[in-house]
Amino acid sequence: MSYRVEQVNDSYAFLGEGPHWDTETQNLYFVDIPNSTLLRYDYxxxxTYRAKVENEKQTSFIIPVEGEVGKFAVGCSSRVAIVAWDGVAPIAKVERTAYTLQQGDEVCRHKFNDGKADLRGRLFTGTIYGEFSESNPLAELYRFEKGQPMAVIRKGVTLSNGLAWNEKTNKFYYIDSKDCEVTEYDYDLETGAISNPKVVFKNTEHLPDGMTIDTEGNIYIATFTGHTVYKVNPSTQEILLAIKLPAKQITSVAFGGPNLDILYVTSSSYNDEPSPAGYTFKVTGLGAKGFPMRKVRI
Known part of the structure; x- marks a missing residue:
């Protein structure tokens, strides 16, 4: 297959992550985690515009809030904050805390990582426990639903990452990076419950990170150590395509563009990786389309 990879203008981030395509505004939102920065690529x-989130140490994901223009759910260490940003100003301000894992004055070692909303606007987001290098299997995957108590979906997580839903088959896909696996679950849309785990992809050579899915049910897996996004058929577990990028540390992927047929790919320049590491790329000519990404209901 002939595909084309191009760099997105002015999209550099030290650790780019969490791409979210907003179909209403035709914007790609993503974050620079350790610089607590939100980025918006205007198609x-x-x-690309960027804003520092005031008084925060890190930002791990950004999802527009349904029904509230200019408001976003943002992972900020151990809490999910509602952040106001007009998409242009260099500073974004936290308006309130929507959810927190902090208990009183206790120091919380959980830090949110990847997060997405399901078809009903429920927020799914998991954590890393302690420092990245510690590899503690004490993190968890959570479900937050408006008007409901927090639910722990999966325990024993080390590095919570990619999330994707197949709207046609009611399947949920999840990556704990340190397992080097993608796990498929049956998904109950009415309750948000997951069941019947099944490993559909394993790659111990390159660390799986973020993930998305196309309308045919194929999953796209970013690899943090491999210059590559793998297109995988989870039913057959076959690698259909290895999409090569000009940066080693590929962090996440999302379909966007007016026809949802452009694959946007974030990357990292961690450990002094040379340019164009850290930039976001767009991949065209894949002959595939994604599902519209959902806003969160809070």
Whole structure:
């Protein structure tokens, strides 16, 4: 297959992550985790804007809030904050805390990582426990639903990462990076419950990170150590395509563009990786489309 990879204008981030395509505004939102920065790529302007989140140490994901223009759910260490940003100003402000794992004055060692909303606007997000290098299997995957108590979906997680839903088959896909696996679950849309885990992809050579899915049910897996996004058929567990990128540390993927047929790919320049590491790329000519990404209901 002939595909084309291009760099997105002014999209550098030290550790780019969490791409979210907003179909309403035709914007790609993503974050620079350790610099607590939100980025917005405006498709029509072909221009990237960025804002520092005031008084925060890190930002791990960004999802627009349903029904509230200019408001976003943002992972900020051990809490999910509602952040106000007009998409242009250099500073974004936290308005309130939507959810927190902090108990009183206790120091919380859980830090949110990847997060997405399901078809009903429930927020799924998991954590890393302690420092990245510690590899503690004490993190968890959570479900937050408006008006409901927090639910722990999976325990014993080390590095919570990719999330994807197949809207046609009611399947949920999840990556704990340190397992080097993608696990498929049956998904109950009415309750948000997952069941019947099944490993559908394993790659111990390159660390799986973020993930998305196309309308045919194929999953796209970013690899943090491999210059590659793998397109995988989870039913057959076959690698259909290895999409090669000009950066080693590929962090996450999302379909976007007016026809949802552009694959946006974030990357990292961690450990002094050379340019164009850290930039976001767009991949065209894949002959595939994604599902519209959902806003969160909070």
């Amino acid at each position: 029509k302007e072909n221009k």
